[in-house]
Amino acid sequence: xxxxxxxxxxxxxxxxxxxxxxxxxxxxHTALYWYRQSLGQGLEFLIYFQGNSAPDKSGLPSDRFSAxxxxxxxxxLTIQRTQQEDSAxxxxxxxxxxxxxxxxxxxxxxxVV
Amino acid sequence: xxxxxxxPGPFNVPEGATVAFNCTYSNSxxxxxxxxxxxxxxxxxxxxxxxxxxxxxxxFTAQLNRASQYISxxxxxxxxxxxxxxxxxxxxxxxxxxxxxxxxxxxxxLA
Numbered sequence: 001x002x003x004x005x006x007x008x009x010x011x012x013x014x015x016x017x018x019x020x021x022x023x024x025x026x027x028x029h030t031a032l033y034w035y036r037q038s039l040g041q042g043l044e045f046l047i048y049f050q051g052n053s054a055p056d057k058s059g060l061p062s063d064r065f066s067a068x069x070x071x072x073x074x075x076x077l078t079i080q081r082t083q084q085e086d087s088a089x090x091x092x093x094x095x096x097x098x099x100x101x102x103x104x105x106x107x108x109x110x111x112v113v
Numbered sequence: 114x115x116x117x118x119x120x121p122g123p124f125n126v127p128e129g130a131t132v133a134f135n136c137t138y139s140n141s142x143x144x145x146x147x148x149x150x151x152x153x154x155x156x157x158x159x160x161x162x163x164x165x166x167x168x169x170x171x172x173f174t175a176q177l178n179r180a181s182q183y184i185s186x187x188x189x190x191x192x193x194x195x196x197x198x199x200x201x202x203x204x205x206x207x208x209x210x211x212x213x214x215x216x217x218x219x220x221x222x223l224a
């Protein structure tokens with residue numbers, strides 16, 4: 001595809017359930033990033049992948065959050081035992097290499113009820 | 114001190130005006146610099162990269178001053194469609210390649 005693709009675009013889940021968010025980066029992009037943005041707030045870094053490795057996962061807010069990337073392509077962000085404060089837009093971005101321009105997907109809007 | 118700081122605004126300007134946004138960053142080892150725009154409830158979109166020599170793209174001009182750790186964006190002849198939040202972004206701080214975003218400057222161009 002031409003751009004970064006995220007699915008689902010919207011997810012409503014009950015508190016305590018697990019959710020998986022998916023990101024398909026631009027083909028050939030080696031770096032992949034997850035951010036989240038709460039309503040009216042700035043972008044909060046979660047984790048960065050170079051290939052399948054995550055050299056920086058300093059932004060994951062708790063051990064309920066995990067992410068993996070396989071085949072140097074698709075990435076999945078998993079949130080276990082969701083809480084209401086996890087409600088936000090989760091944005092994925094990819095870049096050709098670490099310091100080049102990053103391109104974002106349209107995001108997954110997660111609502112925990 | 115925040116790693117990337119921007120004036121949140123809002124900046125309300127008439128159509129046709131010239132407006133400038135500034136941004137400062139705290140780490141002199143930062144490697145790459147960008148401006149993004151974000152429309153309400155949308156993802157950030159790359160506006161332009163910023164180079165030490167300065168660069169221009171149509172009505173938009175970006176400047177980087179490494180000595181002062183300062184980035185600027187100038188918009189000439191503002192259009193209604195320029196209304197958005199402008200995000201200053203820095204990468205390559207401390208050997209990690211995560212993008213650090215400022216909180217953004219809101220611009221509203223008035224008819």
